[in-house]
Amino acid sequence: MAATIRDIAKMTGLSLATVSKYLNGGNVLTENRALIQNAIEELHYEVNEVARGLAKNCTKTIGVLIHNLDNIFAGTIIAHIEDILRQHDYGTIVCDCRGDKVLEEQEIKFLLNKRVDGIITIPTSSSSAYLANVVNRGIPVVLIDRTFEDSNFDSVLVDNSDASYRAVCTLIDKGHSHIGIICGDDSEYTARERLAGYYKALEASNISIDLDFVKRGSLNVEHGYNATKALLTVEHKPTALYLSNYEITLGAIIAINELGIGFPTDISIIGFDNMMLSQVVKPKLWMVVQPIEEIASSAANIMLERLSGALQGEAVRVNLDTSLLTGESVKQF
Amino acid sequence: MAATIRDIAKMTGLSLATVSKYLNGGNVLTENRALIQNAIEELHYEVNEVARGLAKNCTKTIGVLIHNLDNIFAGTIIAHIEDILRQHDYGTIVCDCRGDKVLEEQEIKFLLNKRVDGIITIPTSSSSAYLANVVNRGIPVVLIDRTFEDSNFDSVLVDNSDASYRAVCTLIDKGHSHIGIICGDDSEYTARERLAGYYKALEASNISIDLDFVKRGSLNVEHGYNATKALLTVEHKPTALYLSNYEITLGAIIAINELGIGFPTDISIIGFDNMMLSQVVKPKLWMVVQPIEEIASSAANIMLERLSGALQGEAVRVNLDTSLLTGESVKQF
DNA sequence: TGTTTATAGCGAAACGGTTCGCTCTATCTA
DNA sequence: TAGATAGAGCGAACCGTTTCGCTATAAACA
Numbered sequence: 001m002a003a004t005i006r007d008i009a010k011m012t013g014l015s016l017a018t019v020s021k022y023l024n025g026g027n028v029l030t031e032n033r034a035l036i037q038n039a040i041e042e043l044h045y046e047v048n049e050v051a052r053g054l055a056k057n058c059t060k061t062i063g064v065l066i067h068n069l070d071n072i073f074a075g076t077i078i079a080h081i082e083d084i085l086r087q088h089d090y091g092t093i094v095c096d097c098r099g100d101k102v103l104e105e106q107e108i109k110f111l112l113n114k115r116v117d118g119i120i121t122i123p124t125s126s127s128s129a130y131l132a133n134v135v136n137r138g139i140p141v142v143l144i145d146r147t148f149e150d151s152n153f154d155s156v157l158v159d160n161s162d163a164s165y166r167a168v169c170t171l172i173d174k175g176h177s178h179i180g181i182i183c184g185d186d187s188e189y190t191a192r193e194r195l196a197g198y199y200k201a202l203e204a205s206n207i208s209i210d211l212d213f214v215k216r217g218s219l220n221v222e223h224g225y226n227a228t229k230a231l232l233t234v235e236h237k238p239t240a241l242y243l244s245n246y247e248i249t250l251g252a253i254i255a256i257n258e259l260g261i262g263f264p265t266d267i268s269i270i271g272f273d274n275m276m277l278s279q280v281v282k283p284k285l286w287m288v289v290q291p292i293e294e295i296a297s298s299a300a301n302i303m304l305e306r307l308s309g310a311l312q313g314e315a316v317r318v319n320l321d322t323s324l325l326t327g328e329s330v331k332q333f
Numbered sequence: 334m335a336a337t338i339r340d341i342a343k344m345t346g347l348s349l350a351t352v353s354k355y356l357n358g359g360n361v362l363t364e365n366r367a368l369i370q371n372a373i374e375e376l377h378y379e380v381n382e383v384a385r386g387l388a389k390n391c392t393k394t395i396g397v398l399i400h401n402l403d404n405i406f407a408g409t410i411i412a413h414i415e416d417i418l419r420q421h422d423y424g425t426i427v428c429d430c431r432g433d434k435v436l437e438e439q440e441i442k443f444l445l446n447k448r449v450d451g452i453i454t455i456p457t458s459s460s461s462a463y464l465a466n467v468v469n470r471g472i473p474v475v476l477i478d479r480t481f482e483d484s485n486f487d488s489v490l491v492d493n494s495d496a497s498y499r500a501v502c503t504l505i506d507k508g509h510s511h512i513g514i515i516c517g518d519d520s521e522y523t524a525r526e527r528l529a530g531y532y533k534a535l536e537a538s539n540i541s542i543d544l545d546f547v548k549r550g551s552l553n554v555e556h557g558y559n560a561t562k563a564l565l566t567v568e569h570k571p572t573a574l575y576l577s578n579y580e581i582t583l584g585a586i587i588a589i590n591e592l593g594i595g596f597p598t599d600i601s602i603i604g605f606d607n608m609m610l611s612q613v614v615k616p617k618l619w620m621v622v623q624p625i626e627e628i629a630s631s632a633a634n635i636m637l638e639r640l641s642g643a644l645q646g647e648a649v650r651v652n653l654d655t656s657l658l659t660g661e662s663v664k665q666f
Numbered sequence: 667t668g669t670t671t672a673t674a675g676c677g678a679a680a681c682g683g684t685t686c687g688c689t690c691t692a693t694c695t696a
Numbered sequence: 697t698a699g700a701t702a703g704a705g706c707g708a709a710c711c712g713t714t715t716c717g718c719t720a721t722a723a724a725c726a
Contacts, residue, residue, distance in 0.1 A: 002470060004712055015676045020714060027673065044466075050392060050448045051712035053383045054681050061426070061447070069415065075408030079429050082402065086428065086440075091447050093394070093424045096412050107419075114394070114424050115383045133377075137335065221609070254612045276554075279587045281613060337682055348706045353684055360703060384682035387711050 003043035011039040023047060053115065061091045062303060063111035065104065065121040069096035072274060073246060073292060074122075077144065080296030081120060088304055090117070097124055105130040112137070118303050122146060126187055128153070140306035142299045146189040152315040154306065156298045160190050163288045163322035164197025164244065165204075167270045170286065170324065171240045172205045175333025176268060180213040180238035182227040182248045188219065194244040213238050224251025232259060232267060239268060240330065246273035253281060264331035275325065283328035291320050336376035344372040356380060386448065394424045395636060396444035398437065398454040402429035406579060406606060406625060407455075410477065413629030414453060421637055423450070430457055438463040445470070451636050455479060459520050461486070473639035475632045479522040485648040487639065489632045493523050496621045496655035497530025497577065498537075500603045503619065503657065504573045505538045508666025509601060513546040513571035515560040515581045521552065527577040546571050557584020565592060565600060572601060573663065579606035586614060597664035608658065616661035624653050 008019045012035045022028045022036045039045070053059040062085055066074045082092040093116060097104040104124045111119060112133060118140045128148040134141055143155040164181075171179050181198045184191025195214070202209055215231065217223035224247060231237060232255075243249040249271035256263060263269050263283070270286040271277065278285040298318050305311035341352045345368045355361045355369045372378070386392040395418055399407045415425040426449060430437040437457045444452060445466060451473040452464075461481040467474055476488040497514075504512050514531045517524025528547070535542055548564065550556035557580060564570060565588075576582040582604035589596060596602050596616070603619040604611065611618040631651050638644035 005714095006712075016713085017677075017715075018675055021675085024714080027675095029674065032674085046442070046446055048387075048448060048712055049446045050383060050386045051681090052714075054381075054387050054683085055712080055714040057681070059383060069412035070409050072405055072408065075405065075411075076403050078408075078411075078427065079402035082427055082429055083431075086443065091426045091443070092428075094411065094415055094427050095419065095425075096415055098416075109379070110419065110424070113379055113382045115381060250609060250613055257612070257615045257617075276583060277613070279590070280583055280610070282590045282615070284590075338684095339682075349683080350685075350707075351705055354705085357684080360705095362704065365704085381682055384711090385684075387713085388682080388684040390711070 002048075003045040004048070005045075007043055008036060008039045008045055011043065012036055058117050059091075059115045060089055061093055061114065061116045063093045063095065063114070063116040063119045063121075065095045065097060065107050065111065065119060067097055067099045067104075067122050067124040069094065071246065073290075076292045077122075077296045077299075080293050081300045084297055084300035084304070090304075090307075099124050101125045101130070108134060112139075117307055118142070120144065120299050120303055123148070126189065140303060142303050142306075144295060144299050147317070154302050154315045154317070156295050156302070156318045156320065158290050158295065158320045158322050160193035160322075161197035161200065163290075163324075164194045164242065165201045166197075166322075166324050167242055167286075167288050168198050168201035169204070171242065171268065171270065171330060172201065172207065174268070174330050176238075176240040176330075177205075177207050178210070178213070178238040178240070179207075180215065180231050180241045181244060182215045182217075182224055182231075182241065182252060183244040184219045185216045191216070191219070191244070198242060198244075212236065219245050219247055221247045221251040221254070224248035225255045226251075228252040228255035229259065232256075232261070239333075241267060241269045243269060243271045246271075246277075249273070249277065249285075249287075263329045268330040270324075270330065278325055278327055281329075285325075285329045286327035287325040289323050289325050291322070294320055335381070336378040337381070338378075340376055341369060341372045341378055344376065345369055391450050392424075392448045393422055394426055394447065394449050396426045396428065396447070396449040396452045396454075398428045398430060398440050398444065398452060400430055400432045400437075400455050400457040402427065404579065406623075409625045410455075410629045410632075413626050414633045417630055417633035417637070423637075423640075432457050434458045434463070441467060445472075450640055451475070453477065453632050453636055456481070459522065473636060475636050475639075477628060477632050480650070481522075487635050487648050487650070489628050489635070489651045489653070491623050491628065491653045491655050493526035493655075494530035494533065496623075496657075497527045497575065498534045499530075499655075499657050500575055500619075500621050501531050501534035502537070504575065504601065504603065504663060505534065505540065507573075507601070507663050509571075509573040509663075510538075510540050511543070511546070511571040511573070512540075513548065513564045513574045514577060515548045515550075515557055515564075515574065515585060516577040517552045518549045524549070524552070524577070531575060531577075545569060552578050552580055554580045554584040554587070557581035558588045559584075561585040561588035562592065565589075565594070572666075574600060574602045576602060576604045579604075579610075582606070582610065582618075582620075596662045601663040603657075603663065611658055611660055614662075618658075618662045619660040620658040622656050622658050624655070627653055 005016055005019050009016050019036055085092050095107040097107050101124055108130055120142045122144045123146050128151045141153050143153045147155045183195050186192055215227035243252045272288045273290055275289055278287040338349055338352050342349050352369055397414060418425050428440040430440050434457055441463055453475045455477045456479050461484045474486050476486045480488045516528050519525055548560035576585045605621045606623055608622055611620040
């Protein structure tokens with residue numbers, strides 16, 4: 001149905017090689033250029049990227065594997081990555097492994113079969129073993145948000161520990177010493193980092209750590225909700241909460257609403273990750289904000305540089321800063 | 334580097350045709366099956382989907398083109414579509430045209446060059462002209478959320494008019510007769526439908542339409558914010574607002590917060606589309622909720638049926654119901 | 667004027683699969 | 697026992713590009 005390079009060759013009387021050369025910007029006589037251009041328009045020719053992919057052994061396609069597509073952080077990341085890649089003629093294949101390590105490994109295989117030229121991923125697994133085949137084939141990988149201790153990949157990270165440190169210090173500065181944290185569990189790299197920052201801030205002010213105030217769990221709304229209720233419905237409770245992830249922040253606010261208490265009157269809180277939420281919730285939330293767009297563009301650009309060869313050798317590690325958004329959700333003692 | 338079917342043939346002493354037959358589930362002698370399976374494992378053979386795509390003239394890839402990836406509605410849609418497609422061995426290439434018709438047309442061309450087997454899209458353009466090439470090539474298209482008057486595509490819609498109708502009727506039942514609507518402009522199919530439902534509800538109760546209370550604009554936070562301020566800072570103002578889209582709802586709540594007034598005391602509101610928001614905002618919002626997951630799975634399944642041939646002929650149109658979430662953001666007069 | 671050097675174009679062999687139509691063998695049927 | 701039938705395998709063409717190495721022509725040089 002669709003016209004091929006052969007049709008162009010036939011129509012112009014030129015050879016396949018010449019037409020191909022034209023398509024790839026090689027030297028072709030001006031009169032022949034016109035001839036070819038004409039034929040292309042007449043036949044509505046469009047290059048077949050699949051065939052080109054086979055011949056060139058590159059597909060102009062990047063796989064993006066996320067542990068959970070179904071949230072704003074991921075949506076924004078994808079949107080920006082896709083935007084930048086497309087401007088360089090790369091397509092973006094997305095996969096969501098839903099936080100499942102087995103699925104994650106399968107998806108990598110899937111992307112490899114699809115012969116993607118590179119993979120950008122927010123890893124689920126805490127070891128890089130599942131990426132061995134990718135590395136073997138020489139396919140560039142860029143990690144976002146998490147990294148592996150056992151190996152060295154290009155990665156784009158935010159300083160999670162520092163982000164927590166500053167948030168918790170803010171609470172301390174305002175006179176709080178009973179500070180709870182709701183966070184992910186130890187298998188999560190970012191969760192560990194964020195917890196470390198919390199510890200560091202308390203230690204820096206010589207506040208003893210109360211393990212009752214540390215609520216580890218899954219990074220989802222339920223955990224935020226349950227942990228908040230658990231923390232606030234006992235005798236021995238904190239005066240402030242550091243909510244170390246977007247979903248946890250949501251869950252905590254729902255719980256606080258349901259408990260019929262208010263912030264900052266009854267409890268002070270600092271949330272994470274969503275500027276919009278901070279404006280919508282009343283009073284305005286204090287909030288740690290990640291430079292999501294910058295994370296995405298940084299990852300996409302590293303990938304493009306690897307592919308073009310502009311970047312070679314040693315893995316690079318980009319560390320981006322978070323910011324702390326001022327709100328009214330923290331009480332001054 | 335990577336093993337090919339030729340390596341398998343060489344290693345087993347069988348022909349290419351036989352190995353290919355094995356890979357595609359054809360009849361092969363048990364002893365030869367074992368031989369081939371063995372070679373595959375030994376050589377770490379993985380089928381090259383690009384080559385297969387060229388030979389079979391199908392890529393097992395679906396293009397998903399969204400007018401704006403950067404929100405939860407889109408994120409959830411993508412996540413579910415991807416999930417279902419992958420289970421049938423289809424990859425998902427995403428594109429975001431950012432509400433730009435020119436870009437939309439380019440993206441379609443891009444997807445066509447990538448030889449996707451089908452396209453699922455939330456259209457930006459209001460005419461289907463930009464899909465002409467897709468149709469010509471016999472590539473199935475499934476529309477989500479919007480449809481065209483000038484042509485007939487498989488589409489998955491929610492009854493936007495009915496959703497609005499019920500929301501506005503709720504306001505009327507509670508004694509409101511000065512009801513404002515903030516919505517998209519007439520170029521948007523869904524916006525037109527939602528506005529139509531608003532009109533219908535007012536007419537059904539013999540409430541005369543006050544065009545000062547109808548604020549058309551873009552489907553974004555700014556419009557929600559500006560329109561809310563415009564509606565509520567004049568003498569002649571509504572007692573209730575119907576916020577006909579997620580972003581508009583967000584913008585309106587920000588504006589209300591900034592104005593220092595509260596709902597439902599000073600203004601009653603019914604929002605749209607995000608259950609989570611309804612729980613987080615206090616008091617709880619009344620809200621129209623779309624069955625997002627069902628929309629996504631419905632679209633993915635129609636696409637799969639078109640591709641498998643299970644579904645043929647006439648375009649199907651799936652209409653899904655919205656639900657109206659009860660809250661406390663509407664004052665009873 | 668003869669020789670080098672670009673330039674433009676061509677033929678053919680890849681790239682890694684699938685598939686059509688043929689052959690050969692073994693089993694079944696009348 | 698001859699003929700029909702089914703199963704398994706093979707060779708070769710094909711999918712739509714790119715690219716290598718070669719040739720022919722024209723311009724540049726000595």
